[in-house]
Amino acid sequence: MTRVDTAERARGGRAPERGTDTRGTPRPRLHRSIRSLRGSGPWKRGLVSAALALALGLLMLLHGRITDRGGIGSLVETFLPWFGLGVPVLLCVALWRRSASATIALVLPVAAWLSLFGGLLGDRAQSGGDLTLVSHNVAAENTDPVGTARALIGSGADVLALEEISEGARGTYEKELARAYPHHTVQGTVGLWSKLPLSRTRPVDTEQDVGPLGDSKPASAKLVDNRALRTTVATDQGPLAVYVAHLGSVRVTSDGGFGTATRDRNARALTRALAAERNERVVLLGDLNGTVDDRALDGLTAQLHSAHDEAGSGFGFSWPAKFPVARIDQILVRGVEAKRAWVMPETGSDHLPVGTAISW
Incomplete structure (x- = not known):
């Protein structure tokens, strides 16, 4: 520095001032700060990726605390397993940035996802089973009810539950299923066929309008389009109470929300009916328009447990049939043991049939 200063003075110039380059141009402090961060070590790089990883983990751990205003909570919980796809994406970013902090932060979402869904990765099926049950939303728009009925007969189910039976297709199902299932009942748009x-x-x-705390109010409308039934199946091991239900659809509303009001009301009423059920052995089959992680079904999953979670393989997604992303078709049980649970191939409906074998 002494030689440079001397040379500058020898030429009649001045030494550069602090904060300027050799030409006297000011060097922005912000620019120097950014360059300093770019050259920082692996623990300081990728802080944004690390923050995103922590946020993803907290989202999965605390999903129950997300507000359900506008149905946001239900929407998140319906597709909760898919949030795990964020982990490999953030891992690639962390490796590209060579960020130790972003890589370590991924431990939280990985642990959260495994705690929620790790048990579904393997095959949980067992041998045996005294009774086979199948449930299928056959879809009112189904153009091949004959083919659907024959596919369901081929499942070998002892008890078969159908949801969303249209008035026009009802006769077809009754005719096609009559020989394999001599006993049946249809109540509104749901039905049960049994050997x-x-x-x-x-x-x-x-x-019926049942509030979240269980307070019951008179229904505002008469029971016109029935969507649930209850019956008793006589087995060699004693009576089995069977419920078939099709809860209200969940739709995206015009204001960008997630409409769950009808589904939630139906779930509360069904919860009340199951709480009053005196039979110790109970099975609920149907299209519940929600996953077992959805808070709207907490009243049901507190009383019964998922046959697929207990004895299935993988996630068992059932909707939509072309590319299933969620299991909204459920078989829930109480007082019996699920031995096997599975998802059947397409039948012409936008849902896949689901089945389980239970034992006493």
């Missing part, structure tokens, strides 16, 4: 005798059959009013 074993049925008794104490009745519709279940899922339109």
